[in-house]
Structure formats: C-alpha cells, structure tokens
Amino acid sequence: MFNKTVGKDKGKQESVHQQQSIAVQESSMVSFAEVKSVEEFLRLYPSHSVQYDRYRSYMAMVRAYPFLSGSSAEVISDAKKISDIKPYVSLVRPSYKQQDGNYIGQFTIYYDIEKLQKISDQQLEQHLYGDDDFVIRPEENGREIVKVKMGKLFIEFCPTGKDSYRLSVKEIDRENLRLRSFLNLNLDGQRYPDVAFENLLPIDLGVFYGSRTIAGASSSSQDSKAAFSHAYELKTIFTKLIFNQAITQQDKETFLEHYRQLYMPASVAPAPAEPSHSEESKRDISHFGWNLEDKPLSLFEVSAKISAKALHNLSISEEEIAEILNEYLTQMNLGPDIFNEATKKLILETPLDQGRVALKGLVEDDVEILLDKAIKMVSKDQNISSQPLFASSASQGFFSPSSSSSSSSHSQPQNSQESALMRLIIEQVNNLGCKAGEWFDLGNGLVLGISNDEENRPAIRLGSYEIQVQENGLKIYDTSCKNSLVEDDWLKEGIINTALEDTGLNTLTQPGF
Numbered sequence: 421m422f423n424k425t426v427g428k429d430k431g432k433q434e435s436v437h438q439q440q441s442i443a444v445q446e447s448s449m450v451s452f453a454e455v456k457s458v459e460e461f462l463r464l465y466p467s468h469s470v471q472y473d474r475y476r477s478y479m480a481m482v483r484a485y486p487f488l489s490g491s492s493a494e495v496i497s498d499a500k501k502i503s504d505i506k507p508y509v510s511l512v513r514p515s516y517k518q519q520d521g522n523y524i525g526q527f528t529i530y531y532d533i534e535k536l537q538k539i540s541d542q543q544l545e546q547h548l549y550g551d552d553d554f555v556i557r558p559e560e561n562g563r564e565i566v567k568v569k570m571g572k573l574f575i576e577f578c579p580t581g582k583d584s585y586r587l588s589v590k591e592i593d594r595e596n597l598r599l600r601s602f603l604n605l606n607l608d609g610q611r612y613p614d615v616a617f618e619n620l621l622p623i624d625l626g627v628f629y630g631s632r633t634i635a636g637a638s639s640s641s642q643d644s645k646a647a648f649s650h651a652y653e654l655k656t657i658f659t660k661l662i663f664n665q666a667i668t669q670q671d672k673e674t675f676l677e678h679y680r681q682l683y684m685p686a687s688v689a690p691a692p693a694e695p696s697h698s699e700e701s702k703r704d705i706s707h708f709g710w711n712l713e714d715k716p717l718s719l720f721e722v723s724a725k726i727s728a729k730a731l732h733n734l735s736i737s738e739e740e741i742a743e744i745l746n747e748y749l750t751q752m753n754l755g756p757d758i759f760n761e762a763t764k765k766l767i768l769e770t771p772l773d774q775g776r777v778a779l780k781g782l783v784e785d786d787v788e789i790l791l792d793k794a795i796k797m798v799s800k801d802q803n804i805s806s807q808p809l810f811a812s813s814a815s816q817g818f819f820s821p822s823s824s825s826s827s828s829s830h831s832q833p834q835n836s837q838e839s840a841l842m843r844l845i846i847e848q849v850n851n852l853g854c855k856a857g858e859w860f861d862l863g864n865g866l867v868l869g870i871s872n873d874e875e876n877r878p879a880i881r882l883g884s885y886e887i888q889v890q891e892n893g894l895k896i897y898d899t900s901c902k903n904s905l906v907e908d909d910w911l912k913e914g915i916i917n918t919a920l921e922d923t924g925l926n927t928l929t930q931p932g933f
Contacts, residue, residue: 452486469524498536502662505536509528517649523646530622541556565577573592582611601730672733705772706728719763722767726787727783736783746798749798762844763844767779837920845868867881894912
C-alpha cells in the first residue's frame with residue numbers, strides 16, 4: 421500500500437511538471453500584438469515568465485513583446501507624482517524572482533525621473549516633507565550626484581563609471597521632520613556588477629549620464645539568477661515605498677534577509693555557539709543580528725550591534741544608539757568620558773562583517789551625527805565622575821575594570837585625559853587579547869601590551885616612556901633612566917596627551933579592533 425501511494429504521488433508530480441512545462445511553452449508562444457503598454461501587460465499577464473535565455477538581443481525582445489518598442493513615446497514633464505509617469509522596461513537588464521524553487525524571468529522596470537518636477541538644492545528643505553515628488557538634477561550631466569524624492573523615500577545616487585555607483589536611500593519621517601537611514605551602498609570601482617542599479621531600484625542610473633557604458637549581465641548561471649532574485653525582492657519593497665504604500669514587519673524581515681544574502685553573505689548563517697570569554701570582542705554583525713539581547717563588551721561590538729540594529733529595523737535612531745552605549749558602559753564599568761574623538765572614530769570606521777563594511781559606510785554619514793547626539797544623551801544619564809579602573813588577573817587572558825574603589829583621593833585619575841587614556845589602554849588590551857609580556861606595535865612609536873613583571877599591568881610604550889595602569893591611576897616610567905618614575909606634572913601631561921592623540925588612530929588597523 422505504501423509503495424502504491426508513492427507511485428500515485430510520483431505520477432501526480434510528473435503530471436504537474438508536464439503541465440507547468442506546457443504552460444511555459446505556451447506562454448512563450450503567445451502573441452502580445454494587442455497589448456498596448458507595459459502596465460497593460462503586467463495587469464493581463466502577472467505570472468508570465470520572460471524567457472531571457474531565448475531572446476538574447478534587443479530586436480528579438482521587441483519582436484516577442486511589440487509593446488516595448490513604443491514605451492518611450494510618452495510626452496510628459498514636471499510630473500508631481502512618480503505614479504504619473506509610465507514605466508519603462510530595460511531590454512538589457514534581466515530580472516528574476518524565485519518561486520517554488522524556480523527562477524522566473526521578470527521585466528526590469530524603471531521610471532524616467534527626468535520627467536519629475538525639478539527643484540534646486542536651496543529648495544530641498546521646503547519640499548522634502550511635502551506630498552509631491554521631485555528631482556534635483558546635477559548642474560552638469562555625467563558622474564554627478566542626483567537627488568530624487570519619490571513617495572516615502574529620498575534617494576541620492578552617483579554613477580561612478582563601468583556601471584558602478586554610490587547610493588544612499590533614506591526614509592522620510594514626515595511626523596518628526598527627519599530622514600532615517602534605510603540603505604547605503606558604495607560600489608564605486610566594482611566594474612559591471614552582476615546586479616545592476618536598475619535591478620535594485622526602478623531608476624535609470626544613466627538618466628543624467630549620457631556617456632554611461634553598459635554591459636549586459638549574464639542571466640544564464642544559477643548564481644546570477646539567485647543574485648537577481650534577491651535584488652528583485654529588495655526592489656519590490658523599495659517600489660512599495662516609492663508609491664507611498666506601507667510596509668509590514670514581514671516586509672522588513674524579507675528586506676533584511678535578501679539584503680544579507682546579496683551584500684553581506686558572511687552574516688547569513690546562524691551565529692555559532694556562544695564564544696569563549698577571550699573571543700567575545702570578535703562577535704560581529706551576524707552575531708548581534710541573531711542575538712540582539714546580548715550586550716557589547718568592546719567598542720568593536722558596540723559598532724557591530726549598532727549595525728545589526730540598523731539592519732534589523734532598517735533604520736537607527738540616537739535613542740537606540742544611546743541604549744547600546746549604555747549597555748557597554750554598564751558591562752565594562754566605564755564612564756561616558758571614554759567616548760572621545762579617538763573612540764568615536766573606532767566605532768564609526770572599524771571594518772565589520774569580516775572587513776567588508778564599516779558602520780559609517782553602512783548607515784551613511786548621518787550616523788556620525790546620531791552618535792554625537794547619543795553620546796550627549798548618555799552623558800546626561802551617567803555619573804561623569806567615574807570609578808578608577810584596573811585590570812583583573814592576567815591568568816584569565818582578559819582584562820576587565822575592577823568594581824572596587826578606594827576612598828583615598830589619590831586613587832582617582834588626576835584629570836579627564838588621564839582617565840580617558842586609562843580606559844583606552846584597558847579597552848584595547850582587552851580587544852587584542854594581550855597576555856603577560858606580549859606587546860603590539862601600533863605604529864608611530866606606540867606599543868601596547870602587558871608589562872612582564874609580578875603585577876602584569878596593562879601598559880603602553882611611547883618612545884622611551886612606559887605608561888602603566890595602576891590602582892591609583894597612571895604611572896609613567898622612563899626606561900632610558902633605569903625605569904625612573906616620571907613625577908613632573910607638565911611632562912606627565914605632555915606624554916599622556918601625545919599617547920591619547922595617537923592611540924585611537926593607530927589601532928584602527930589592528931585585527932579584531
């Protein structure tokens with residue numbers, strides 16, 4: 421009985437596959453001579469599969485779909501809504517969507533934004549939060565920035581040659597009169613990428629760039645079709661927003677899933693088992709993407725969690741960043757004065773996702789403004805007079821601040837510069853996983869590590885001076901004078917300031933952070 425049932429199911433499956441094959445063949449032989457426009461075709465044949473592998477030339481496509489030859493006949497200018505403009509079809513850009521395990525060919529639709537009303541840069545704030553769409557065209561045609569408002573999105577893009585581009589997409593928050601980062605891509609220098617600009621957004625990259633060079637992307641390989649299908653899902657959600665449609669939480673999850681597949685493949689697989697304590701500073705975007713409840717234990721992880729949160733919500737606010745900063749300060753028993761220019765630079769520019777992208781590149785340049793606002797919020801909430809810091813036993817291979825403090829006034833750092841350098845030394849010793857007697861050359865005469873003595877203290881060497889973190893603050897020793905203690909305040913201040921100015925810049929290139 422079991423075998424018979426399987427046989428019947430197999431026969432049914434074969435019958436279904438035969439019917440699907442016949443349907444595809446019939447759809448490819450249908451005459452579309454009576455179809456007048458792209459809109460009519462999409463309405464009448466929503467399930468049609470475009471046979472890109474069969475029609476490999478412009479003329480072959482037009483013969484198969486005659487209505488495409490007249491798609492440029494529209495005469496309109498200064499349209500106030502993108503919906504007033506008829507869609508175009510790219511005849512050299514294939515698109516695919518995945519359905520039931522198969523890749524179904526789709527027309528690559530775009531709109532001629534040159535037909536939108538034009539405004540100047542000076543009029544941007546006046547029109548940005550209004551109902552009408554517009555374009556700010558560049559002063560000269562070419563590789564120049566184009567700005568366009570369509571529906572709920574404000575888009576800036578710049579062709580950079582050979583089909584490469586830079587792109588910033590922001591969601592317009594009319595209620596709060598602000599822009600929220602949605603997507604940022606910098607593909608400058610990536611010659612003729614498989615997934616073209618038009619696969620991702622319904623806009624012609626060369627609308628104001630007449631000398632653009634185009635190479636038709638290969639549509640035959642499964643990898644290419646898979647990439648196109650991810651882009652198609654992103655474009656579908658972008659198109660909803662462009663036409664002022666609301667997107668659901670499911671849409672956001674779909675966007676995140678396909679964005680990761682397309683641009684961050686390293687973050688797709690579920691996070692591995694919880695790392696050991698000494699590996700925690702390596703937790704990247706992928707880890708926090710799956711474990712947003714985890715708290716960051718290093719500046720690298722602060723940057724990674726902010727990025728993961730931005731991807732998860734498709735935007736990020738200063739309140740959300742402040743929450744992550746507070747988590748970090750609480751976990752590490754630090755005060756907000758650790759967030760200086762050096763540490764901010766680390767958060768913004770440290771390579772994430774196995775070196776593929778930095779926070780500043782992922783969330784665009786406005787994340788720097790959001791970070792500044794978040795730090796100010798944190799400073800108001802925290803007690804700025806922080807407790808002294810000291811490393812725990814070196815046997816752990818990991819240093820964390822001590823929660824105990826001395827009531828003696830001598831146990832407090834003398835000034836904010838000294839406090840900041842103490843925290844920075846401990847932070848970076850943690851991140852580099854330094855062991856006793858191990859030193860890392862940071863360049864510019866700076867060396868970071870742990871003194872190889874009975875105390876095993878976190879330290880930094882600047883020329884002939886060794887700056888150690890001790891219970892009562894920083895101690896500076898002159899190694900050229902038999903490790904004599906530097907006691908002159910003016911000299912100590914100069915050495916500390918020099919180390920503080922250089923440390924953050926030179927640790928950017930260190931692996932792990």
